[in-house]
Amino acid sequence: MLTQAKDMNRVLYIDLTKKDNKIENREDLFDEYLGGSGVAIKLLEEECPKGIDPLSAGNPIIFAVGPLTALYPSASKTVAMFKSPLTGNLGESHTGGRSAMAIKLAGYGAIVIKGSSDIPVYLAIHGDEVKFKDASSIWGIEAVAVGRILREVEPGAGVRTIIRIGRAGEKGVRYACAVCETYRHFGRLGLGAVMGSKKLKAAVISADKSIEIPKDKRKEYKLVYDEIQDVVVETDAMEKYHDLGTAGKIYEMNKLGGMAYKNLESASAPEEIAREFSGENIAEKYLSRRVSCAHCPVGCIHLASLRELYEPGYYFKTTTIPYDNETIYALGFMLGMKSAEDYLRLIDVVDRIGMDAISTGVTLAWATEAYERGIITKEHTDGLDFHWGDVQVYSEAIEKIVAMPNEFYQNLAKGVEHVSSIYGGQDYALAFGGNEMPEYHTGIACYLNNLTGARHSHLDSAGYDLDQKLIGKEFTIEEVVKGLLKEEEWRQILSSLVVCFFARKVYSAERVIKALDAIGIENWTEEKLEDLGRVIHRAKMDFKFREGFDLAKLRIPKRIFEVPTPHGFLKEEDVRKAIEIYGEMIGGDIQN
């Protein structure tokens, strides 16, 4: 089947309770909100009843791609939206792999999954064909193996995505992730737990369609395509993300003093640790392959190869493990790991079991400090002796978070915000808006990003980036808030198109308009895009407020004021004031 880009507005609705599906044309949504985040938040408004339990059948899972997907380089991401079981409000997570290409060329702009199955199932979506298949025999199996099995039994090799969960998702760990193409993840905010609550083990989606470029646009399309391709390849993105990958900035971040180490005991690790975890060192010792998402020439995904003797008698195994900046922080620095090898082992455990690496690392870092301080004892930990850098203990703890042998682990499985509200130690429980913190301790902007960003993710407004740009400069709090808000609003457009944030410099407003025009989606202007960015951002915030999010009640862990940033010590009153300014900027409806 052949469709033009402007007609790519089909939404596939799947009901897991009734094992039924239907397809609707939603040009009303795609014409106005483009796709991705813009369309997903509207579908979430429609499909997610106010106040529902995120782990109940009524919580929808929405996957959305955008108008540029499968048509331009680095338009390679899929947006997932749902109500988050971790924060209780907006759940939004992005991934690449082959997911976006597969969904789009299966013929969909979005897929809405509702209801809950009585038996474990997986979805096999091959173009227009939608099948519910019994997943009883793969229930309880780790995420990596599920991919291996479904690869064999389902068609579409090379042009499909396999989105699946591990045991953490099945058991309802609130920060369980969904794994995609083995090494990519819908990492944050607990999509895996939502899938698990629906007994949905996996979704295989394969492409069987093409998008036709209107005849009178083909010349223009090729010109715009080539311009974008050239810029993607020639900007620093290539060097920055392909060579060493995101891990390339680890050493410098640590040197700058913006790297949370051992639950933010300090903002930089000792020199030998920084060298050990540097992108350069890991690449030299372990890098085995660099791969990319579908339709992205950058290839930022870095895979390490770890050869280990695991039993006497020459029993070696070689494991391929993805590594990047954020997981080095969360499972390396935060947990006081001493060797890159131990860090890689821990990622492998987290990946197989299917948990978000950042939330896992931050939660275990809190547990380690709480144990050192005596709030948590061996009775809580089921005999584990938590201490920094012990990969064996952390691996066992991760197993226990999933197995939940006692109340402590049940609480740990709900994240650091929750567990610290039960046992204490909130001053050093490093979650913002209920989501465990990303790497950065760079200044006020990164924390405002964590606190006010709609996803409480460092990628909401890249506060860490703004902090670094502001070093040595005079600035006001208003300017910081304004800068962050503007960035977050523009990123709504990128995540509606849907373009990878790593290519953000390539997709300027001017180029976005040209790119849309060349595929027959006309009449967008810079002003219209900016307005839409604002509208989508406010819609996301409104959803949060509707579900009880309150800027005035944001908890700020004291720890962040006790450790100097590259801008010196932060002051709580400044952060509070900034949140207030942010509230005023986004409009009056925040005092719900």
Add this chain to the structure above:
Amino acid sequence: MTKKLAALDVNKCIGCMECMFACSRRVGRGGFDKSAVRVRSAGGIERGFVIVACRACENPPCAKVCPTGALRERKGGGVILNEDKCIGCGFCAQACIMGAIFWDSERNKPIVCKYCGECANYCVHNAIGMVEVKAEA
């Protein structure tokens, strides 16, 4: 000079599929249903990728089994398809053990590499490229 497409270094392939997209883009399509080159993982991404493309064989098996003479040998290796003569029997695709003849189910015709090099133009990591046929002999 006769050229053909070649996998220069499959270890440099990052699986971006830009070659596949480029091939269908020649006919104004986003996707790969007209693509004469395919990339897939070699049984899991950790094992790397497989690039499936016409090797431009000397004495090509696909041409030998064509009952209508629609596929004829190209000088220096490979084949040229005369679509008017093609009845869509699919023997050529079966004869190619490389799996490098793909199928256009819309028109019931084989998709055969034209050795134009458009795919290679978009391979920024130089996993594939155009080579002179004679240089390889």
